[in-house]
Amino acid sequence: MALLYYWHPDNYRRDLDMGAGFHLNQSNPLLHSLELGDSLWAFTRNKSKRYVLVAELVIKAKTQNPHNFRYGSYRVWGDLKKSRYFLADDDAPRVEQIIRSLSIRTEAKKLGQSFQGHAAVRAISEADHQVLVAAAQALPLEPRARILPEERLEAAVLLGDEEAVRQLLVEEPSGVAEARAAYLFSQAPTRNRQLVKELQKTYDGKCQLCGWNPMDEYGHWLCHGHHIHWLSRGGDDDLRNLLLVCPNHHGAIHACDAHLDYKDFTFNFGTRVEKVELNLHL
Numbered sequence: 001m002a003l004l005y006y007w008h009p010d011n012y013r014r015d016l017d018m019g020a021g022f023h024l025n026q027s028n029p030l031l032h033s034l035e036l037g038d039s040l041w042a043f044t045r046n047k048s049k050r051y052v053l054v055a056e057l058v059i060k061a062k063t064q065n066p067h068n069f070r071y072g073s074y075r076v077w078g079d080l081k082k083s084r085y086f087l088a089d090d091d092a093p094r095v096e097q098i099i100r101s102l103s104i105r106t107e108a109k110k111l112g113q114s115f116q117g118h119a120a121v122r123a124i125s126e127a128d129h130q131v132l133v134a135a136a137q138a139l140p141l142e143p144r145a146r147i148l149p150e151e152r153l154e155a156a157v158l159l160g161d162e163e164a165v166r167q168l169l170v171e172e173p174s175g176v177a178e179a180r181a182a183y184l185f186s187q188a189p190t191r192n193r194q195l196v197k198e199l200q201k202t203y204d205g206k207c208q209l210c211g212w213n214p215m216d217e218y219g220h221w222l223c224h225g226h227h228i229h230w231l232s233r234g235g236d237d238d239l240r241n242l243l244l245v246c247p248n249h250h251g252a253i254h255a256c257d258a259h260l261d262y263k264d265f266t267f268n269f270g271t272r273v274e275k276v277e278l279n280l281h282l
């Protein structure tokens, strides 16, 4: 089964400016009826007010958000290798007729009005899905939807290495807007180092997943701060978005693109599920 989503133009643009997120939050539980490997299609109105297709997320994970999360309880994550953002410029083909021809009800005069509130995400049939696959076939990709290497960005930010962050943004022209880029290499390093210090104190330097205690064993704080919602994908540097983990767990989380599920505080690594055993701050 597949879903079709109307992405409000402001939110769509914000997503690209912050670092393409490749995920979607909703308050509608229908979002979690997607199975892994299913598609979530998104359309929006571009600058010339035309409805255009902007993304196909191929679902890799479904998680629940923290309690009272402002964008809803349900989240799905796109597989970074299989998901695509399409270019939404003036030349992008209009999809209004195509969407109105699908089996879902879209009688509002302005198409977007048929996708308000809970109806922002709609279940579509397999035949509808195939229509969208065909419509998307020749669409050029959005060059801004590129992800900075999270390990390097996070390490540079946490080490307070402004030059390394600057270098990364030059070497890897990702889509992040200038304001976000400027923030990442000016305020973020100081702020993040402070937050990780707080975590080190809260957990006596232990890994929140396995309890490894480098201070006891080696006399040094060797665990890392990890951004649960990656910085490169628009994540905040807020204490509730950080976790203290050992270097092994940190490497595994990035390599497996494992996401924290706030429902039971577990990480799904694909091959195994592990719980955040020590949790005093989330």
Ligand SMILES: [Zn+2]
Binding pocket: 207, 208, 209, 210, 211, 212, 245, 246, 248, 249
């Ligand atoms: Zn660990």
Ligand SMILES: [Zn+2]
Binding pocket: 154, 225, 226, 227, 250, 254
């Ligand atoms: Zn990390």
